[in-house]
Amino acid sequence: MNKSLVSFLVFVVGLAVFHNAIFPIFTPKEVGWILNRYVYFLLFVAYLIITNLALKLKPPIAMMGMFVWLIGFYFYKFVLYPPIPWTLFITYMVMWSIGTFLFISQDPETFREFRKPIVKTIVGEYKLARIIVFTALPILVGMATYNAIYPSYLEPVELRTVHPAPPATTKVHGKTYPLESTNNPFRVDEQDNYKDSFPFLDADKQEYMKYVTEGGTIFFQNCHYCHGDQLNGLGMFSHVFNPTPANFIDPGTIAMLQEAFLFWRVSKGGPGLPNESTPWSSAMPPWEEHLKTEEIWKVILFEYWYTGWHPRTFGTESSTAGGGE
């Protein structure tokens, strides 16, 4: 039997069996180990490699290229969970396609071998393949066109700047705060030192914990409906908003920001955003109208305490503003 055909069957039948029979075992309905599905994927890849090596199949490079590409497609489409948005999927697949191309074009020999069946199809040496390809192509183009012009009722996506550059100063309750140098007043001790190393470990400091607790109380009275009781942006109202409320657990949100930045955001809310951050689409109220200044600072203190992140500071870097020379 033709070895290429065997290799093809190994791939197709293997994929069918793995996907329909083994994949469900690795992804039970009850939440299991998060890495289960990725272990499954590695098993599938291992099966392909071992089978091909054991049977000495050595599929032609064009077929290998196709296998590699399909493996990437399978991973991003079916294995990676939760499903990624379309824009990211396309991005990943473009990259994977480039990688596949680099793989097949790594030397002139493999590239020539890869081109061979394509050229043969085009010039008509593979008659059946030519008929199939040239019949399928216009149908595919037609389907793509149909899909593209079919009306969609989803609201359009928009590029939005999540962390806009803050203004130099912000005025809250009649007082002006310069954002670069403003610190959380509840994080300053008697010596006026800014506690910049893991104050949440210092839990026996009763005064500090008192502020944290007060901040927590304010948070659960006002914020958790949207930002969630685990501060992960999945509050009970979160799913009706676009953009969704910020997820403080994520390393890319408050962990990257100064407390003063949060103070500005909490105080001014959605309406205080600059245009690039689409203030019209944010549901967050300007909390300065509902909370006192110290209450805002306490909530911020709580958010860092709860998540374990530490606010960004610039004091210890050589980058003291304006201190170049």
Place this chain on the structure above:
Amino acid sequence: MLGKNTRSIGALSLGLVLAVAIYLVPGMTGIADAKEAFAEQVFAEEAFAKEVQAEEAVEGEGEPEIEWSQDVFYKDWEGNPLKGPVSGHPAPELGPTDYNTYEFAPSRIILWVANQQHLYFGSFVLAVPIFCMIIEFIGIRVKDEDPVMAAKYDRLAHDLMKVSLTAYSWTAILGGVLLFTFITLFPGFFKYMAGIFRPVMHVYALMFLAESGVLYVYYYGWDKMKEDKFLKWVHCSLSVLLNLIGTVLMYLANSWATFMQAPGGIDSQGRFLGNIWHVIHSTLWNPVGVHRILGNIVFGGGIVGAYAAYHYLTAKNEEERAHYDWVCYVAMFIAIFGLIPLPFAGYWLMKEVYAFRQQMGITLMGGIMAWLFIIQAVMIGLLFFGANSYLHNGMSRVKGSHRYMKYCKYMVLLLICCFTMWMTPHTIVMTPAELKAMGGAQHPVVGHFGVMSAKNTAVNLMITCTVLCFLLYQRANKKITVPWATVGNCWITAIFIGAAANIIFLGVYGYFLPANQRVGLSVPQVTSTLTTLFAGTAINISMFKDSESYGDIQWGTQSKVGTYAIFLLAISFTWLMGLMGYIRSAVRLFWHVTEVVRDNSADAYTLTIGEAGKMLTFNALFVWVQFVVVFWVGSLTAKKIPAKAPEGVPVPAQQQQ
């Protein structure tokens, strides 16, 4: 590295590595900080002395009172703003009469095109003398052992210089166009800049004169100084002088741009405070300078490579093919050497931008310019793909490379995985339905790739992988025979595995650290990467001693894919250079000079991504049309000398022994 004698050229290669290190290390270590601390002290003393003098002067009879004002940037030893005597007029409040316009396009766009075209050509003419210096030097060094090869190097350097000469006049013309555009369309702003930089502009003009003089002597004296050994060395020294003057020129011109972005040496009203060095040497001056030198080398390498690739694809005979294949190799070698440290210089620049104004840093990396940085990430990925594709394809034509070719696919896999991590955005563009399906704004798996820890890890691994690929290329046709071959191989393996482990460990560790400490992790990560570059190359080259060759490299047999990769690299360099230049300049938003001179023109808005992309593409295409014309003009004077076929096909050093 590019010639026959491996030992001497190996040393040269190391020299090249060290030269790059000299540019980078001050930025990467604390030396710069120490220098700044010293400078602070000096400035503080200077300011104190001036203040005392001023007080004395005020106390004295009949002496005019000197007004003192605070610098917007420089600080004294105690962190207080440095004071200086007011020596200039305040910045103007620009109005409609300070701007002129044409009907057909906004003034800002016209100035952008003029500026970008001048910069592209300036970059090219600054890069070519660097190449010529290196290539001519190699030619001189190998002359005794291989006169044919030496002649080839000499001819290449001479040919490049010839093209550069035409490009030089072109650059000057474009500079004139830029100047007139600036004066006519932005007269008010130009008047202010001229008031501050008056002496610098004169020095710049004089330096241009010196550059032209040296350039003409260097080019037209080529044949006369060719035969005599001493005169040849003098000639080569002229190229060093040429490069020095060129660098000074570039730094002077840079000072205008860096002043506009991050001013110093003036007070908050924009009044000059009497120290021109402060104005020139503002905080971004050094990083921008280093970044541009490296960028010029990469850009110049890309253009020369594309020029050679075109001739390679259209060559009529084998000799021509072999020659241009070899030129492609030399150009790519130089370009990739510049490309590897380029991201680190970029990091240094960004660090200084954050240090100047955190707001400006956020605008760049997280704010309105963030999406452009995503595009930059894609382009950088393309560069690494192109470079690796060229190396893989180049390696495949070397006899003996079959031992290493099998690793190529794994390197491609690593590159793709890293690139996936590198360009996964923190904020994903998605529809509400997709958002719901994902369960939140952040993906629980790939969402972790959106922060700097992951990005740094990815880019360092990509560079390390490219370095590894390069080392394998170097040794592709060699059978290592030194007695310590096993030990050497073990060391190289250990260095690479150690570096990769360190980079990954620090990347993961970064997730558990406060942001300000996390930033510091990039230094050891970069150090790991540079260690693989420096130590890996050094050990690799040392192992070539007395090695046996599997056979000569087959020049003229480069695959088409590898050749097209050069075009991809050249176009990507051009586009990327325009993109980053735009970002650097546009981050000032509605300021001509940040926080000092406000842009009150009708064009003081930030372009949409699409509009900016169109302009960048136009600029890239336009400059390439001009390059084609310049190369064509350069070829008009070319005498068709039948290339003497060397005995055996020329082989770069690392493929020989």
